[in-house]
Amino acid sequence: GNSVTQMEGPVTLSEEAFLTINCTYTATGYPSLFWYVQYPGEGLQLLLKATKADDKGSNKGFEATYRKETTSFHLEKGSVQVSDSAVYFCALSEKSSASKIIFGSGTRLSIRP
Amino acid sequence: EPEVTQTPSHQVTQMGQEVILRCVPISNHLYFYWYRQILGQKVEFLVSFYNNEISEKSEIFDDQFSVERPDGSNFTLKIRSTKLEDSAMYFCASSEGRGSGNTIYFGEGSWLTVV
Numbered sequence: 056g057n058s059v060t061q062m063e064g065p066v067t068l069s070e071e072a073f074l075t076i077n078c079t080y081t082a083t084g085y086p087s088l089f090w091y092v093q094y095p096g097e098g099l100q101l102l103l104k105a106t107k108a109d110d111k112g113s114n115k116g117f118e119a120t121y122r123k124e125t126t127s128f129h130l131e132k133g134s135v136q137v138s139d140s141a142v143y144f145c146a147l148s149e150k151s152s153a154s155k156i157i158f159g160s161g162t163r164l165s166i167r168p
Numbered sequence: 169e170p171e172v173t174q175t176p177s178h179q180v181t182q183m184g185q186e187v188i189l190r191c192v193p194i195s196n197h198l199y200f201y202w203y204r205q206i207l208g209q210k211v212e213f214l215v216s217f218y219n220n221e222i223s224e225k226s227e228i229f230d231d232q233f234s235v236e237r238p239d240g241s242n243f244t245l246k247i248r249s250t251k252l253e254d255s256a257m258y259f260c261a262s263s264e265g266r267g268s269g270n271t272i273y274f275g276e277g278s279w280l281t282v283v
Binding site: 091 | 172203209210212213216224259261271272273274275276277
């Protein structure tokens, strides 16, 4: 079945450090890929998405590129801020069932000032 | 920015009691969803709803669960007889359309504790 695997946390970085959170997926067909973020005390927010191979999603300085050959969608940011501290979820949806998003287990990110 | 709102934010209930979690989706959205996240585990799909009927459900969504759109603005999840393992954060979500081109917007969640 379809699944998403992302690196386990927690991840702790200093402010202005480079961030990578790895995500790989297993899916039949050509899924759409997402990163959601959950800030403390808030709901899930869509951070970025990519709907086909080689697409790059970007938002708030974060980027992720849909790599079909490695079935990956790694999240990167060049210089993190304290306000980026949150839980990040990689996710996919099959185009045939776009109501059903399959989430990874989440990676907690903490940024030290 | 329009948002999905959920009530209550936290509810404690005794095992065997019925619980109704309420959601107000974004006003022009047509597709509605419930997801849940047991503490420390993944966010899991429960059900999707369109045109006053369930369009898809997971194996988690058994006979003790039901959903309803009782009026033009609310969307509810009912758990008929709660079990300890129903303790989780329940997220309501909505989208304008169906398909990966449509963004699914999530609420802040309702934390249910069954004791």
